[in-house]
Amino acid sequence: MSNSKRITLQQAAEIIKDGSSLTFSGFTIWRRPFAIVYELIRQGRKGLHLIEVNGGPQTEFLVGAGCVDIWESCWVGHELYGKYGANLSRKVGKKEILVEDYSHAEMLFRFAAAASGAPYAVTQTSLGTDIHNPAYDTLGRAGLRDGKRFPKQKYVFTDDPFFGAGPQVLVPAAKVDVAVMCVQQVGEEGTVRVAGQYYSDPEAARAADITIVMAEEVVPEEYLRRESDRNTITSFEVDYILECPFGAHPTGMFGRYDVDGAFLKDFYAKTRTQEGFDAFAKEWIFGHDHMSYLDKLGWPRMMNLRANTALNYSTGVKRGQ
Amino acid sequence: MTRDYANPEEFGLADLLCCAASREVQDNEIVFAGTGLPMVAIMLAQKTHAPNLKLIFEAGTLDGRPPEIPTSVGDARCEMGASRASGLYDAFSIAQRGYVDLGFLGGAEVDEYGNVNTTCIGDYLDPELRLTGSGGNPDINSFARRTVFIMVHEKRRFTPNVSYITSPGWRVKKWPGGEFVHRKELYGAAFRGGPSAVISTAGVFRFDAETGRIYLDTCHPGKSPEEIREMCHFDLDISRVSGETLPPTREELHLIHEVLDPEQIFIPKVKKG
Numbered sequence: 001m002s003n004s005k006r007i008t009l010q011q012a013a014e015i016i017k018d019g020s021s022l023t024f025s026g027f028t029i030w031r032r033p034f035a036i037v038y039e040l041i042r043q044g045r046k047g048l049h050l051i052e053v054n055g056g057p058q059t060e061f062l063v064g065a066g067c068v069d070i071w072e073s074c075w076v077g078h079e080l081y082g083k084y085g086a087n088l089s090r091k092v093g094k095k096e097i098l099v100e101d102y103s104h105a106e107m108l109f110r111f112a113a114a115a116s117g118a119p120y121a122v123t124q125t126s127l128g129t130d131i132h133n134p135a136y137d138t139l140g141r142a143g144l145r146d147g148k149r150f151p152k153q154k155y156v157f158t159d160d161p162f163f164g165a166g167p168q169v170l171v172p173a174a175k176v177d178v179a180v181m182c183v184q185q186v187g188e189e190g191t192v193r194v195a196g197q198y199y200s201d202p203e204a205a206r207a208a209d210i211t212i213v214m215a216e217e218v219v220p221e222e223y224l225r226r227e228s229d230r231n232t233i234t235s236f237e238v239d240y241i242l243e244c245p246f247g248a249h250p251t252g253m254f255g256r257y258d259v260d261g262a263f264l265k266d267f268y269a270k271t272r273t274q275e276g277f278d279a280f281a282k283e284w285i286f287g288h289d290h291m292s293y294l295d296k297l298g299w300p301r302m303m304n305l306r307a308n309t310a311l312n313y314s315t316g317v318k319r320g321q
Numbered sequence: 322m323t324r325d326y327a328n329p330e331e332f333g334l335a336d337l338l339c340c341a342a343s344r345e346v347q348d349n350e351i352v353f354a355g356t357g358l359p360m361v362a363i364m365l366a367q368k369t370h371a372p373n374l375k376l377i378f379e380a381g382t383l384d385g386r387p388p389e390i391p392t393s394v395g396d397a398r399c400e401m402g403a404s405r406a407s408g409l410y411d412a413f414s415i416a417q418r419g420y421v422d423l424g425f426l427g428g429a430e431v432d433e434y435g436n437v438n439t440t441c442i443g444d445y446l447d448p449e450l451r452l453t454g455s456g457g458n459p460d461i462n463s464f465a466r467r468t469v470f471i472m473v474h475e476k477r478r479f480t481p482n483v484s485y486i487t488s489p490g491w492r493v494k495k496w497p498g499g500e501f502v503h504r505k506e507l508y509g510a511a512f513r514g515g516p517s518a519v520i521s522t523a524g525v526f527r528f529d530a531e532t533g534r535i536y537l538d539t540c541h542p543g544k545s546p547e548e549i550r551e552m553c554h555f556d557l558d559i560s561r562v563s564g565e566t567l568p569p570t571r572e573e574l575h576l577i578h579e580v581l582d583p584e585q586i587f588i589p590k591v592k593k594g
Contacts, residue, residue, distance in 0.1 A: 166509015
């Protein structure tokens with residue numbers, strides 16, 4: 001029983017099929033499951049539908065590599081290390097990808113709805129904006145709204161039927177095939193303990209049909225169950241687990257390592273063009289496995305990123321000018 | 322109270338914007354911070370005139386008092402000192418519940434009613450340039466009582482028609498038709514306010530309480546109202562200018578550069594030469 005959820009990095013990527021809908025743990029440039037993202041690119045996955053509360057470098061890598069047909073979210077960039085998502089922007093310009101824009105809170109509430117088994121959420125955000133412009137319903141324009149894989153409508157506008165509070169917008173539950181998480185600790189049976197802000201991880205894990213958890217370390221279940229009030233995701237919500245140290249690099253992980261800002265800056269600068277992306281992928285992804293990737297990054301770099309255990313972030317990284 | 326204002330050669334434009342933004346915060350307010358200069362501005366307010374403000378980071382840190390400036394709102398530096406560190410569900414539920422007094426936001430384009438675009442330049446269906454997308458901009462702008470936008474001032478960015486309304490101003494589109502209505506009409510019981518100021522690299526702008534139309538309030542040192550009007554594609558109201566934007570004080574400059582952002586992550590130091 002104890003090892004039944006354990007899989008390898010290759011197997012984790014194989015669970016995600018061509019055409020799957022997919023979401024991730026983390027927030028912008030923190031706790032993204034990069035080792036699995038790189039493996040998906042190596043395996044040449046196609047036709048993915050990313051549904052993200054917010055995007056980030058993981059979006060940019062998958063989009064740049066041509067793995068993604070549809071991106072449904074609200075934001076993509078590298079925070080301080082790259083103003084916007086240059087790969088997504090390029091593919092939007094060339095009409096090689098469909099983008100469905102919601103607001104950040106709408107995306108979050110859509111995941112919360114899916115996580116609680118509700119078909120939709122109700123909110124008062126973003127009223128009067130072009131996010132609600134019926135002409136900008138990308139999936140509808142593409143004829144994809146079948147009421148099965150894709151919700152029949154992007155929005156429904158209504159009025160509060162209970163308290164007369166006026167205009168409301170209904171947003172469809174974010175139903176996803178697979179959630180790929182990257183966390184500090186997971187137990188042998190799947191219990192997850194996230195340290196620091198847990199972002200929208202609980203909603204993402206519960207919304208997905210299949211949840212894969214990649215952790216810095218797999219720890220004894222008994223250890224996590226001694227203080228169950230500190231745990232974030234329940235054992236039976238998790239289908240597969242794997243251990244992968246530094247699996248979030250170049251994004252950061254609270255208490256473990258900082259964001260590798262220099263790496264993200266370099267990626268942003270070099271991947272404005274498809275040729276640039278292909279060269280970057282050739283250097284850092286293809287022909288590597290996770291260990292040779294870490295080897296290429298090197299000990300000095302990783303030691304510098306390592307978090308101070310009292311502060312939970314690195315005191316060595318150069319952040320400013 | 323006499324204040325020890327710095328001389329023009331002692332500060333840069335980023336210092337001026339940071340201090341102007343900081344002065345928009347009142348004590349005891351609950352403030353929603355985005356990544357960047359606003360984080361420095363809010364923490365500056367926390368260390369000066371608003372020691373009891375409560376800071377919310379969108380990624381899920383509530384009533385934060387970070388000992389070091391976070392690089393982004395998801396940063397591991399957000400948690401220490403906070404009342405709670407949790408997630409987005411808490412941050413957005415609290416905002417929608419009506420706790421938030423003030424939010425700081427950015428934008429690529431703004432129109433004269435405070436509608437802001439961060440999504441694309443050109444036709445949405447065939448854009449010249451796809452930008453980052455909305456992020457939490459429309460959410461904070463929908464939920465907070467006041468929002469302040471900090472923007473680079475270029476003529477093309479101050480336009481009568483933004484390419485895409487990402488974030489709602491005072492006159493917004495009523496769907497499905499898309500006709501412009503006053504924000505109050507659309508938000509019903511959820512109406513709490515809207516954009517209260519734009520702090521650009523040229524001046525500070527505010528919005529008329531009745532019409533929601535933008536006007537120039539103060540000019541940054543060295544800029545005239547007429548010059549700033551020329552820097553807008555819409556017809557800027559310069560009849561209500563109250564004076565010059567107040568410079569940073571020496572205490573504020575000390576806090577920005579020695580305490581809050583010594584690494585110059587967001588605010589470069591003026592080179593003394």
